[in-house]
Amino acid sequence: MKGIRADGTPIKVMAVDDSPISRKMIKKALEPVGFLIVGEAGNGKEAVERYPQFQPDIITMDVTMPVMDGLDAASIIKGINPQQKIIMLSAMGDDDIINQAKSRGINDVCCKPFKAEELLEKILKVLEN
Amino acid sequence: MATIHIVPFVRASVSIFRDMLDLEVRSGETEEEGDSFVSRGFTVIVGFTGGWKGRFFLDMGGETAMHIASSLTGESYSTFAEEEVLLSGAELGNIISGNAITDINNNNPGLNLRLTPPSVFAGEDLSMFNVRLSSCSVLLQTDAGLVKINVAVEEGNK
Numbered sequence: 388m389k390g391i392r393a394d395g396t397p398i399k400v401m402a403v404d405d406s407p408i409s410r411k412m413i414k415k416a417l418e419p420v421g422f423l424i425v426g427e428a429g430n431g432k433e434a435v436e437r438y439p440q441f442q443p444d445i446i447t448m449d450v451t452m453p454v455m456d457g458l459d460a461a462s463i464i465k466g467i468n469p470q471q472k473i474i475m476l477s478a479m480g481d482d483d484i485i486n487q488a489k490s491r492g493i494n495d496v497c498c499k500p501f502k503a504e505e506l507l508e509k510i511l512k513v514l515e516n
Numbered sequence: 517m518a519t520i521h522i523v524p525f526v527r528a529s530v531s532i533f534r535d536m537l538d539l540e541v542r543s544g545e546t547e548e549e550g551d552s553f554v555s556r557g558f559t560v561i562v563g564f565t566g567g568w569k570g571r572f573f574l575d576m577g578g579e580t581a582m583h584i585a586s587s588l589t590g591e592s593y594s595t596f597a598e599e600e601v602l603l604s605g606a607e608l609g610n611i612i613s614g615n616a617i618t619d620i621n622n623n624n625p626g627l628n629l630r631l632t633p634p635s636v637f638a639g640e641d642l643s644m645f646n647v648r649l650s651s652c653s654v655l656l657q658t659d660a661g662l663v664k665i666n667v668a669v670e671e672g673n674k
Binding site: 406407408409411412415451453477478479480481482483498499500502 | 532535536585588589590600603604606607610611613614615617618621622625628630631633
């Protein structure tokens with residue numbers, strides 16, 4: 388299964404999105420192929436607070452969220468751990484947002500609506516690099 | 517309001533209904549909407565601001581809303597007032613309007629439109645009133661029922 392490493396351990400994912408439906412869709416896309424959703428957050432502030440506890444291999448990060456948006460959360464998390472891999476998952480994907488995402492160190496962008504296969508291939512590609 | 521403003525929202529809606537929800541869609545003609553319309557029972561509203569101000573309505577019947585929620589979550593629902601049905605409607609409205617706004621922003625550099633959080637209204641005999649803004653509607657016929665898209669836009673900062 389694509390979400391399981393050669394050593395048999397699952398790839399750990401933290402899902403950050405203010406929509407519980409979106410987080411459910413991420414789980415539905417990734418869990419059947421072996422990924423382990425180790426934690427969730429409903430806004431950027433929660434993501435920053437919970438990040439040390441979950442220690443994910445990769446974070447899926449929505450952009451537009453209350454309290455703290457995904458771009459600010461990504462900057463803070465990258466400040467804690469510059470090696471942390473983050474994929475932006477958002478319905479808003481205009482050039483300005485993509486440029487801001489790149490400048491914050493976000494590794495890749497996946498636009499909503501996403502296909503399960505597209506999301507998992509992007510995750511694997513980011514983790515390879 | 518120029519009817520051209522609704523085009524990105526129609527395009528996004530058709531694409532998302534087909535690709536994300538696996539529904540065949542037939543799009544009707546654009547119509548100027550009057551001061552109000554009666555909801556089919558389930559209405560999602562998403563606002564946007566920036567270089568333009570406005571809002572997007574996604575209006576449908578309860579059965580259609582439940583069908584959409586089931587497609588997204590894999591669960592079954594007995595009433596459209598269930599929390600996950602409301603949240604699914606909100607997420608659908610967010611994704612459609614996000615895609616439309618992305619399209620508009622990329623074609624209009626500097627416009628920088630951004631979305632407001634969605635709201636969902638669910639109930640019988642709800643009337644939606646347009647205050648200060650004129651709007652346009654397109655009716656989509658989907659395999660899960662009729663869906664009305666309604667958009668109102670005010671260009672420029674007034």
